[in-house]
Amino acid sequence: MKKSISQILILASFTIWFAACGAVQHFDILIKGGIVIDGLGQPGFLADVGIRGNRIEYIGTKKKTSGSTTIDATGLVVTPGFIDIHTHCDRGLLSQPDNKNYILQGVTTVIGGNCGGSPLSIKDYFDQVKTKSISTNIAVYVGHNTIRQKVMGQEDRAPTAKELSQMENYVDQAMKEGALGLSTGLGYTPGMFSKTEEIIALNKVVGNHNGMYASHIRDQGLGMYESVEEAIRIGREGGTRVQISHLKLSIDKLWGETEQLFQIIEGARIAGIEVYSDEYPYIAASTGLSVIFPAWSLSGGKLKEHLQNPATREKLKKEMFHTGRMKTYRDRDMLSALQIASYRNNPEYEGKTLREILVLRGDEPTLENGAELVMEMQSKGGASCVFFLMDENDVAAIMKFPFNMIGSDGSVVRFDRGVPHPRSYGTFPRVLGKYVREDNMLTLEEAINKMTALPAKSLRFNDRGVLAPQKFADIVVFDPKTIKDLATFDSPHQYPTGIEVVIVNGVITVQDGTLTENRGGRAIFGPGKVSLD
């Protein structure tokens, strides 16, 4: 939209004339009288925010302003829209473009394609997004597991030179089509069958496009430190920034060791590698049931066979809660630590712990019977679960870590279906309600920074994540006195309170806490995007 010289001159003289007359400055949307927290971490200040089209035009305290739509933000806080740095929303956004459980949290941009799983063709995905009227912006990583599955299936071996080059080509293509970088899920199949060198080779391609490497690390249990080191090495040798996904101490033996963890990340930063982490504000994780099976049983895609073979079944029964990922060191009740989120085969189990299900069936609640139950559910199609594995003190310490961002690790959910992890409904209001207002763990400005400018910086989103003139108008207006998550582990299908207005690219999408008819979301591309227009 180029303007001719004469148009610019006319525009300029009008502006001077208006200024001289002290005329009223008019905006499409004017947010009046709120406390502006710009996202960069500095103290909030009283100001009005003027929006024209899809950009912020004005932040200030002039008397003579007006808006086609005026929002009274007295007593409320005005911040950049939240960027959820770690989600799996790419899956659900096409079928539920309203993305209600995120937009009602104040999230204006969701980052998908995490933990190694993404659309294989980023172009096809964005082509589909274009046909939908989405409420939030979406950007995606390309997933290593997705690419490896396509090229090598579930093979538990290193790739041949030809296979590696095929995978490199997929990554290169994805980056040119607008992926943010590469995500891995090294705790899942088939990513767990890959060696570090394979990921480094792929990440070098990402580095050529100035992308990011996001890592669901190989071992979130006892091998956590080595796994964080591995992720950093992949970033260093690939020449990329690094994001450690859903950072946590999820094995009780390591509880309380956050300082050691931070030292590794800070050491890498001092050495010049830009490392970040993200975290969701809960003491439970959530993923598929299969993660609790020992690595040998998943190798080569043979779990089904092992579950049908009495000998290996017996071995699994002995090992499941006594070695590997589910082993505990502090006498914890693991049968109560595992809650079923969704199980198609028998929805009656949803929302119940293994212990409760065993009791319901009249079985004795022993670890061996728990293992039998898990194997039975896995044989009958698998289940998704919530795992209570973390310690609250560690969750709070990681949240305060200066390079840690907020990421829900959730998805677009279907209202009232199953008993999913509450993070998909409550992550952002929970940080602002519980950790800022109630527990005083961090200031409002610090928390907002971790939800806006910090993720924008990490992803090189140069015109989002900060409230300033010329930035895109992704904005949240909320009440710091009432903002609160309501979703719980027993009753997760509840939207938060306190979010009054959400604006996406200048479109008012939430007003008075409810969804409007208007949608402003769009695809956001990574730094390697090649324009095909």
Ligand SMILES: [Zn+2]
């Ligand atoms: Zn993950």
